[in-house]
Amino acid sequence: MIFATDESVVESQFAQMSSATAQALTQAQARLFEDLASAGLHFEGKSYPVSIRPLLLEAATVQWLARAAEQLSPIFDFAARLYVEDAEVRKLFPAYRSVEHLIVRLPKHSPLIRVYRLDGLFDETDSFRILETNTEAPGGVIQNGLAARIWSNVPNPLVRNVPHDALFQPFAVNPDLILQEIIDTHRERVGTLPERAAVVTFRGLFKNEVVRMVEGLNRLGVSAETLDASELRRGGKSLVDRHGRRVDVVYNKLDVRDLIDAPEVSDYLQAIADGVVTSINPLVGQWPLSDKAILALLSDPRTLARFSSEQQAFCRAHIPWTRVLREDTTVSPDGHRIDLLQYVSSHRSALVLKPSNATRGEGLTLGPFTPQSQWDATIATAMASEQPYVVQQYIQGRKVSAVHPADGVVTSLWSGVDAYVYGGKFAGFQARASFDPVMNVGKRGILLPVIVRKG
Incomplete structure (x- = not known):
């Protein structure tokens, strides 16, 4: 709509x-x-x-x-319960391995997230x-x-x-x-x-x-x-x-x-x-829920399938295609099977690279505004970094x-x-x-x- x-x-x-x-x-x-x-x-x-x-x-x-x-x-x-129950889901959020034992203990009230x-x-x-x-x-x-x-x-x-x-x-x-x-x-x-x-x-x-x-x-x-x-x-x-x-x-x-x-x-x-x-x-x-990797959880068919059909439809309509940057085989925005790193390199003009848990735009690289050589260098740097990165579909805003x-x-x-x-x-x-x-x-x-x- x-x-x-x-x-x-x-x-x-x-x-x-x-x-x-x-x-x-x-x-x-x-x-x-x-x-x-x-x-x-x-x-x-x-x-x-x-x-x-x-x-x-x-x-x-x-x-x-x-x-x-x-x-x-x-x-x-x-999503919080998935994080608690599923070790594969927790792998999307490697920055918090040392504090996982604290995160998985959820309070008994609903909604969990009172302010966002x-x-x-x-x-x-x-x-x-x-x-x-x-x-x-x-x-x-x-x-x-x-x-x-x-x-x-x-x-x-x-x-x-x-x-x-x-x-x-x-x-x-x-x-x-x-x-x-x-x-x-x-x-x-x-x-x-x-x-x-x-x-x-x-x-x-x-x-x-x-x-x-x-x-x-x-x-x-x-x-x-x-x-x-x-x-x-x-x-x-x-x-x-x-x-x-x-x-x-x-x-x-x-x-x-x-x-x-x-x-x-x-x-x-x-x-x-x-x-x-x-x-x-x-x-x-x-x-984790404030980490940009949460959008990977909500846009990857492998994890999104665990949500209700209504929630899946909402996420498909309003969450841009997002993946944790890693060696992986996944699905592209148009539904094709892809090698993730090859796809990220060859589709620079449609993508954005972001540190997954940075704030205020720190370290963000916009593909449409970045030369290919710099883009590939950023991918290499991100893959070698202890800081997790996500890649996301570039959504162009409006000018006023x-x-x-x-x-x-x-x-x-x-x-x-x-x-x-x-x-x-x-x-x-x-x-x-x-x-x-x-x-x-x-x-x-x-x-x-x-x-x-x-x-």
Whole structure:
């Protein structure tokens, strides 16, 4: 089924813009920039890069995307059980061999993955394709809802005559939605409300939303603070801080890759695995389900066949062809038997190479933008590396005109749209745009508010 954005409506405003309207747009962007800063929104200490230019969606598209995002929740639950039960499935995720004994101990609640963000885009046929699962602790869980509220209060010449709504998203209506999900997950797991919570960091990285989450949990009646993972210790049947105070529930704001070979966090990880603390999300979500190899699990007929027929159909429609890069015989996107490495070399222009558990576009090589000699060298490097790689079908995004928050200049950017799910229910959207085909807010990327056309 085909779904669409309403980009033509906004694009026509740029094409027909008078000098007076252009000036008003520049002023609107400047006010948005100031209002975001005044509200304390930031991206790793820098200005929160939200453009005054929105991504306009049709109501039917919004409804479908919300339902589609929710459909991944039971798929993740089943994939987690496959990881636990099947050694062949675990071979898709070699980066976690040393911590498998921790991952395979699943908490007894459903859905397992309480918070995730599906990063995707509309392809050339207007179909939505999912490129990353983000089941660890995605950014923007509070700030994007607040940004939508702030954007909606700025007069905007781009949508002056377009009936629209920016506050249709649950996390814009209720900025505490993620915090309530943290509380509710613990209550579902143990039957009581948490008394103490920790937003857990590691080595001082990733400060986005940390203070806001701690303040919000305290406001909701849960004593909360920021703690480094290395400070936490097992204390009998509890996880405790350096003062011996019990911590009931934790939310990670860190790079989970850093924890794999860090002995100073062994107590923390063991406590999560033992179930003496509620972790949002469990370790199976922090590592394998957020690894890009999960898309290989969901697109390879050998493993996809174990899912329900409805789930298989969904994955075939919305998960791009993905394989773990290794010596293998598999099926190509058009259904032919292939030698994987030979196919990857000879189909450079249709493929992307990615480290399987890297973030923010690290190490990503786009075949269409890479000379053949460099492509083959990257394949050789990847095969020799201890870092696992995946190869994925290249999905070309769309370009949109946008006002760049940094300087107010109108420019053409690649765009995509992401969907958040809390507790199995749609929570809201994030739209990204970038000078580069790899849309990364941390590297020359910006955010576009997502709005729905009314009427």
